[in-house]
Each structure stands twice: as structure tokens, then as C-alpha cells.
Amino acid sequence: MNAEDSLYNPQEARIIGKRKLTDDTKLFELELENGERLNQEPGQFVELSIPGVGEAPISVTSSPTRGLPSFELCVRAVGNVTNALHEKSIGSTVGIRGPYGEGFPTEELQGQDLLFIAGGLGIAPLRSLINYVLDKRDEYNDINILYGCKRPCEQMFDDEVNHWARRQDIYHEATVDFCPDNVCWGGNIGVITELIPGVDIDLDNTYAVVCGPPVMYQFVLEELDKKELPHEHIYLSLERRMKCGLGKCGHCQINGAEEVLYACQDGPVFNYERVKGFEEAV
Amino acid sequence: MKAINKNDFSEFVDDLIENDDREVVGVQTKSNEFAFDPLKSAEDLRLDYDVTILPPKKYFMPQRETLVEYNLNEGETTPVNQVVPRIIMGIHPYDLVAIEQMDKVFEDTHEDPYYLEKRRQSVLVGVNMANVSDRSFAHTMGTATTDTGYDIMLTDIGDRYAIEVGSSKGSNLLEKAGQAVDDITTDEIRKVKQFKEELPKKFKKDTKFDPFELPSLLKNYYENDEFWEENAEDCLSCGTCNLVCPTCYCFDVQDVNDISLSEGERLRTWDGCMLEAFAEVAGDENFREEKAARYRHRYMRKGRYMYNRFGDIACVGCGRCSEQCLPDIADPVEVFNQMKEGTS
Numbered sequence: 001m002n003a004e005d006s007l008y009n010p011q012e013a014r015i016i017g018k019r020k021l022t023d024d025t026k027l028f029e030l031e032l033e034n035g036e037r038l039n040q041e042p043g044q045f046v047e048l049s050i051p052g053v054g055e056a057p058i059s060v061t062s063s064p065t066r067g068l069p070s071f072e073l074c075v076r077a078v079g080n081v082t083n084a085l086h087e088k089s090i091g092s093t094v095g096i097r098g099p100y101g102e103g104f105p106t107e108e109l110q111g112q113d114l115l116f117i118a119g120g121l122g123i124a125p126l127r128s129l130i131n132y133v134l135d136k137r138d139e140y141n142d143i144n145i146l147y148g149c150k151r152p153c154e155q156m157f158d159d160e161v162n163h164w165a166r167r168q169d170i171y172h173e174a175t176v177d178f179c180p181d182n183v184c185w186g187g188n189i190g191v192i193t194e195l196i197p198g199v200d201i202d203l204d205n206t207y208a209v210v211c212g213p214p215v216m217y218q219f220v221l222e223e224l225d226k227k228e229l230p231h232e233h234i235y236l237s238l239e240r241r242m243k244c245g246l247g248k249c250g251h252c253q254i255n256g257a258e259e260v261l262y263a264c265q266d267g268p269v270f271n272y273e274r275v276k277g278f279e280e281a282v
Numbered sequence: 283m284k285a286i287n288k289n290d291f292s293e294f295v296d297d298l299i300e301n302d303d304r305e306v307v308g309v310q311t312k313s314n315e316f317a318f319d320p321l322k323s324a325e326d327l328r329l330d331y332d333v334t335i336l337p338p339k340k341y342f343m344p345q346r347e348t349l350v351e352y353n354l355n356e357g358e359t360t361p362v363n364q365v366v367p368r369i370i371m372g373i374h375p376y377d378l379v380a381i382e383q384m385d386k387v388f389e390d391t392h393e394d395p396y397y398l399e400k401r402r403q404s405v406l407v408g409v410n411m412a413n414v415s416d417r418s419f420a421h422t423m424g425t426a427t428t429d430t431g432y433d434i435m436l437t438d439i440g441d442r443y444a445i446e447v448g449s450s451k452g453s454n455l456l457e458k459a460g461q462a463v464d465d466i467t468t469d470e471i472r473k474v475k476q477f478k479e480e481l482p483k484k485f486k487k488d489t490k491f492d493p494f495e496l497p498s499l500l501k502n503y504y505e506n507d508e509f510w511e512e513n514a515e516d517c518l519s520c521g522t523c524n525l526v527c528p529t530c531y532c533f534d535v536q537d538v539n540d541i542s543l544s545e546g547e548r549l550r551t552w553d554g555c556m557l558e559a560f561a562e563v564a565g566d567e568n569f570r571e572e573k574a575a576r577y578r579h580r581y582m583r584k585g586r587y588m589y590n591r592f593g594d595i596a597c598v599g600c601g602r603c604s605e606q607c608l609p610d611i612a613d614p615v616e617v618f619n620q621m622k623e624g625t626s
Contacts, residue, residue: 005395006361008349008535008548051352051359052546054537078564093357214567241563243535243553247391250532250555253587254569255579257504260587265391280561280569 007246010049010095016070018090021156025076025121026086029067033093037069042128043103043237043269047245048073048081049095050088056081057242059268060099061124063131074124074156100245101268104129104209104235112207113142115199117220119192119212120149123156125237125268126211131160137169144171144199148192148212151176152185173198192216196223203228211237217282221272234272238263238281254280283466283474284445290462291436291443295324298369298458304405307341308371309334318370329372329436329443332415333600337377337528338370339384342400343552349396350548354539359548363396367403369455376420376598378408378431380528383594387531390592396550405451408432410477414484417601419615421482422489425598439473487615491622493595496585499621504582507574509624513617514577516609517556523580523603523612524554529588529596532560555579581617 017029032038038046040060049055056079062072077086088094106129114133118126133140145164149155155174164172173195174187188195192212208229210220217236224234240252240263252263256278261267275281286294299306299321307320308327316331318338352359373381381401388397411426420426428435433452437444444466447453456463466474491499503509524530534553539546553560556577561570570576588596597614604613 001361001363001395006350006363007392007394008396008550009359009361010350012357012359049537049548051357051548052354052537052539055535055548076564095359213565214563214569239563240561240569243533246394248387248394248531248533249535250553251534251560253555253561253579255582255587257501259590260582280575 008097008244010047010055010097012093013096014093015088015090017072018088021074022154024078025074025156027061028073028075028085029070030073030094030096031070032096035069037064038071038096038099040064040071040099040128041103042106042132043125044099044101045125045242045245045268046073046096046098046100047242048075048085049097050081050084051095053084054081055095055097055243057240057245057264059125059128059237061127063128063135065132065135074121074127076121098245100242101264102266104237104269106132109133109207110139111141111205113144113202113205114140115144115201115206115208116146117192117196117208117210117212118145118147119216119220120154122211122213122216122237123147126209127157127160129209141205142171143169146173146175146192146195146199148175148177148195151178151180152183171199191219193219193223196220196227201227201229203230206233208234209237210234214239214282231273231276232271235269236272236275236282237269238267238275240264240268254278256280283471284447284456284463285439285442285466285470286445286459286463287442290459292324292327294459294462295321295327295371299323302369302458304367304369306369306371318372321371327371329409329438330412331372332411332413333374333418333602333605335602335606336526337380337600337602338373339380339528339531341368341370341404342381342384342397343531343533343550345552347396347550348547349535349550352537352546352548354544354546363399365399365403369405369407371407371409373406373408373432374411374420374600375408375428375431376418376423376425376600377528378406378428379425380598380600381406382431383529383588383592383596384531386592386594405433405455406431407455408435410435410437411481411484412438414481414486415601415605416486417604417613418485418599419487419489419601420599421485422487422491423493423595423597423599426481426485427478437474437477439470439477442470444470444474487601488619489615490619493597495622496595496597496618497589499618500582500586503621504578509620510574510578513611513620514574516611517573517577518609519556519558519573519576520608521554521557522606522608524556525552526602526606528598528600528602529584530554555583581614584614585618
């Protein structure tokens with residue numbers, strides 16, 4: 001059987017960089033062994049595999065505008081595959097299938113004001129689009145980035161976050177749910193929804209791009225509703241445990257009264273207007 | 283249409299078992315039930331069965347199937363497709379319809395070589411239903427007979443089997459029976475027609491719905507939480523209804539190392555949306571935590587989602603889920619009847 005025909009045979013990728021982001025989350029820089037580019041679009045995901053342990057769907061956190069031919073995965077150690085990846089050292093190889101799925105609509109967003117809302121690890125997929133947009137800064141209008149974490153030590157990509165904060169052409173606010181007394185924190189303390197009223201939203205031209213833990217969406221969407229942002233102007237990146245990435249295994253189905261969506265084919269990035277009737281969406 | 287004496291057919295099957303390179307499997311007794319298994323002798327073939335424990339999907343999508351072999355020391359992966367060419371004897375029409383539906387699934391979006399190659403290398407010998415299980419409602423689902431999906435189709439007409447050829451694979455197989463295959467008589471054609479016409483009378487389930495009402499009935503009932511909670515109340519979340527269903531194909535992908543710990547296989551294994559962990563994601567989130575939500579999902583899938591995607595009602599009325607469900611709450615007829623009566 002030809003490797004290309006298999007659909008399931010991973011490509012070998014070498015870890016060329018590994019960096020601790022938080023106590024349980026690391027950033028891996030990978031390069032395909034065949035020297036080719038991954039050719040991902042912002043918001044797409046790959047099936048990461050470690051032979052003997054298994055596969056897990058991971059969103060690509062790097063923008064295709066940067067670091068080519070390598071790409072980056074931001075991975076929290078929470079399961080078998082992610083824990084095994086954390087044990088891997090620079091120079092070792094892993095398997096990659098993909099990229100899969102529908103990413104962010106970069107063309108539709110051109111010329112618009114953008115409001116990024118990231119909660120916790122949700123920054124990982126959003127970062128692919130944030131850096132994409134920053135690298136094509138002229139093609140996009142105002143950029144607002146709201147980033148919330150549980151506590152200061154869980155904020156990731158500090159250097160990039162500091163860069164956003166310094167830039168005059170980006171509105172950036174960070175928040176933490178809780179800050180211990182002995183930690184210095186210059187941002188807001190409270191949930192991420194507290195930051196939304198402070199954003200200047202031009203209803204006709206603003207698009208919100210949201211990613212975070214499932215519990216976050218409802219509250220963020222309520223807050224965006226108060227701003228009266230049209231639902232067609234909201235994009236959500238949703239997480240499911242895709243086992244195949246090919247629209248077959250059934251695990252990532254999001255069901256509704258009318259139809260079923262496959263997060264791995266129709267998503268993982270969805271327009272809110274499209275998914276709001278799906279009670280399983282968030 | 284052709285015909286063959288039953289004795290000649292047995293000799294033909296024995297000859298295939300003996301001399302054909304392909305594995306010959308067929309329906310046989312297994313304890314007090316019937317199952318598709320490799321045939322040792324034509325004597326064991328039971329073309330008069332009512333329903334098998336598992337549908338023949340296991341031959342195209344095995345319970346455990348190797349996708350990729352890997353070497354742990356070198357980190358190398360090699361795709362493998364373990365295809366056993368087969369002649370499958372005695373498939374009922376509803377199972378043939380189910381296989382045609384599965385073909386669409388594995389051809390859609392990305393063509394799945396594992397399933398499709400196994401299908402290509404299989405010959406499907408159908409048989410019209412001589413007996414009907416108590417739980418079957420294939421007559422209502424329009425799957426008690428079929429004009430497609432088989433390579434050859436047999437009908438018991440007394441001393442002989444009538445034979446309909448559905449494909450070149452089928453005519454090639456039949457050539458191996460040589461002179462034993464005869465032209466059918468006008469009287470026998472009438473018998474086949476009569477066989478099919480009288481078949482609906484053999485079904486015992488009292489159905490009150492039309493299959494093509496199901497997509498809209500299900501849409502109307504989607505938000506009726508009470509309906510799903512009541513029906514799912516005794517569900518054990520065991521997933522048996524998924525496993526025995528001829529149109530269920532959801533799967534898991536997992537790595538299994540061999541005992542040397544130097545090699546292993548990435549397997550595709552059957553999975554089921556009724557199992558509690560099916561829609562789990564990291565961080566202890568579960569998008570279908572309640573059994574009523576899982577129970578509803580299974581029905582939505584059978585009666586609405588697959589219809590939207592492929593135009594097929596993905597319940598073929600075999601009655602296996604109903605028959606195998608321990609708390610006996612999986613009978614689609616009960617649920618569909620309730621929906622129909624509640625809205626009419």
C-alpha cells in the first residue's frame with residue numbers, strides 16, 4: 001500500500017525547538033523531514049502522533065507567514081499523547097497528519113476591525129491568525145486583542161504579548177481570574193467578559209474571533225450581544241477529539257435539530273450564525 | 283434470471299471452499315443464533331436464517347483493523363491494508379442496502395482505501411429472506427427486497443434457487459458453476475415474484491410510520507427532552523445497538539504495542555456514540571454527557587443526518603439493535619411509532 005494512499009500514515013516531523021510556556025504547556029517547533037512546508041491556513045489543525053502512544057488533534061499555533069518551513073504546536077500535557085510529546089527532546093521525531101479543517105476566513109476579514117478574544121489555551125489557535133494579520137497589517141483595520149488566563153503564571157507567549165502591548169496600532173488588554181498577593185500583575189483582575197465593554201466596536205466593520213474553554217463561550221457571546229455585534233461577524237474555534245480528521249470516525253459531530261456538523265471538516269472554525277442553533281456547539 | 287438445483291448449488295459452494303483462492307464465508311448457526319463465519323462445508327450454510335448476530339460489515343470494517351505498523355526503535359511507520367478477498371454467502375437485502383450506504387460514507391470526502399479495497403475484493407451473494415425475525419421491520423423500511431447491491435441474488439423456489447446477476451463479479455462467479463446453472467422457467471419466475479409479494483406478510487412488527495416521514499418527525503422531536511429522557515431511562519450505555527447496527531461505522535484510532543515493545547500497530551476499532559466517553563474532550567468536558575442526549579443522537583443519525591447527507595434513511599429495519607438490547611429499549615419501531623402517534 002502506498003503511503004500517500006493510506007490517509008492514516010503520518011509524515012515524519014522533527015522537533016527543532018522546544019520551549020516551556022507555563023508549568024504544563026510547551027511550544028514545539030517542528031519541521032517535516034521531507035523538507036516540505038506544512039502549508040497550513042491559520043486555524044487549521046494536525047493529527048500529532050507518537051507511535052506506541054497514539055494520535056491527538058492539535059491546532060497549529062504558528063502563522064504560515066512565519067518561520068517557514070517549520071511550524072509550531074502549543075501543547076498542554078493533559079493526556080497520553082501530549083504527555084509523551086512533552087518528554088520528547090529536540091532532534092527526536094513525531095508523526096504529523098494534516099493540516100485538516102476549515103480555518104479562519106482570512107479573506108473575509110480583510111479590511112475589517114478585528115476583536116480577538118482568547119481564554120487560556122484558546123490563545124494557541126488564535127495566535128496563528130493574530131500573527132498572520134500582524135504580518136499583513138496593511139490589509140486589516142483596527143486590531144483588538146483580549147486575552148484572559150486563570151492566573152498570571154498561565155499567560156503564554158509573554159514576549160509577543162508585550163509586543164502587542166507596546167504597539168500603537170493594537171488595542172490590547174489582558175486579564176487574570178486571580179492574582180496571588182506576591183505576584184506583580186499590570187493587567188486587569190477578573191473574567192475576560194469584563195474587558196469587552198471597553199472595546200470600541202464599529203458594528204458594521206468589526207469581526208470577533210473567539211477561542212477558549214467551552215464554559216467561556218456563553219458568557220463572551222452574551223457580552224457581544226450587548227454590544228449588538230451581528231452574529232455573522234463572530235467566528236468561534238471549537239474543540240473536539242477528532243480521531244480521524246477525515247470526516248469519518250464520528251467523534252467530532254456537533255448535532256442539531258436540522259443537521260450535523262463535523263468539527264474536522266466544517267470547522268474547527270465556525271461562524272456563530274451557522275452554529276448557534278446547535279445546542280451541542282459549546 | 284437463471285436457476286440452479288439446490289444439490290448443484292451445494293456442490294458449487296463446496297467446490298469454491300476447496301478450490302477458490304478467496305475465503306468463502308456464509309451464514310451458519312452459532313449457539314441458538316446465526317452468524318457469518320468461514321465455511322468449512324456447504325452443509326453448514328443456512329440460507330433459511332432469519333437474522334445474524336452481526337451484520338456483514340465486519341468484513342469491510344473489521345472490529346480491529348491495522349492502519350499503520352510502526353517500529354518504536356526507528357520511529358518508522360508503514361501503512362498496511364490487510365485485505366482478505368472473500369465470497370460472502372447469504373446476505374439479506376436489508377444488509378445489502380446497508381452496505382451500499384456504507385460505501386457512500388467511505389467514498390465521501392476522503393476515499394478510504396481500507397474499506398474500499400476490502401469491498402472491491404469481495405463478492406456479495408445475496409439471498410431473499412426465507413424467514414423473518416420477530417423484531418425485523420425491513421418491509422416498512424423498503425429494504426425487504428432490493429434490486430441492487432448484490433453480485434448475485436438467490437431466491438429459494440423449492441428444489442432450486444433462482445439466481446439474479448447484479449454485476450460482472452457475479453457473472454464471473456457464476457461461470458465457475460458451469461453447466462449446473464440453467465435458464466429459469468416462466469413458472470419459476472412467477473414463484474420468485476410471488477415470494478417477494480408474500481414476504482411483507484411474514485413481518486410481525488406493527489409499524490405506523492412511513493420511513494420518509496422520519497427526517498421531519500425527528501426534527502420535530504429534537505427538542506422534546508422529556509421524550510428522549512423517558513425512552514433512554516433504562517439505557518445501560520453499553521453501545522451494543524451501535525455494534526450490531528449494519529449502518530454504524532464510527533471508530534476509534536489507537537496504538538497497540540506488541541510484547542517486544544519494539545513494534546506495534548495503529549488500529550481502527552469499532553466505537554459507538556452510545557458509550558459515555560464518545561464525545562469527551564480534554565479537561566473533563568463531555569458534549570454528550572446525558573444518556574438521553576446520546577440516545578437522541580443515535581436516532582438523529584439514523585433518521586435525519588444521514589438522510590441530509592446522502593439521501594438515505596440509515597435504519598434498514600433489521601431489528602438487531604432491538605433484539606440485542608438488554609433493557610429492551612432500543613427498538614426503533616417503538617420510538618418511531620410513538621413519534622408518529624404523538625404528532626398525528
